[in-house]
Amino acid sequence: MCFVPSSGSPYCQSGYKLATAGQWNVIATDVQNGTRFYFDFQSTALSNGSWAA
Template sequence: MAVAALAAGGLTAATASTAAAGPLTAQSCYGSAKSYSKSAGQRWFPNNGSSKLLTTGNCNDINIKPNTTTTIAVCFYPSSGGVSCQGSFKTAPAGQWTVVATDVRDGTSFVFDFGHTSANTGLWAG
C-alpha cells in the first residue's frame, strides 16, 4: 500500500529482506531493471504529465541506480486519484542500488522526484 511505502521508506528493512531472500531475488528484481534519462530542466521522471511508471511483481520495493549521485523521492498516483509524495529525499550514490520506497504493491503508478533540475540517467527497478 502506498501509505505503508511512504511510512516505511527504511533501507535497513528492505536490505534485510533482500538478503534473506537470497541472490536470486535480487537478480530477478535488478535483472528486470529499466533505464531512465531525465533531461536537464526537469525535476520529475517521467515528466510529460500523463505517463507514469508502474511497479511489477519482480520487486517488492522501488529501487534506483543513478549514474551520478542524486537525491530522490517517489510520488504515488493512487487509482482513487490525486498524488501522494514522500516527505523526504534519499541520497542515491552513483553506481549503487538504493531502495527509495519499500513494500509497494504491484501495479502502483508513480514518478521519481529528483528534487533538482540537473540531468540524470541510470536504472530503476520496481
C-alpha cells in the first residue's frame, strides 16, 4: 500500500502484505485521517475484492 499524506512526500510500505481471499486482512494501521492511499499489487494476476477504511 502506498500513501499520499496531506503534507510530506508520498511513500509505500517496505513490503507486501498477503491478502487471502474470503477473509478481511489488515494492511495498514495508525494512518492519519485524510491521508490518501492506493494499492500497489506485487503480481499482475487479477485482483478484486472490497476494502474498508
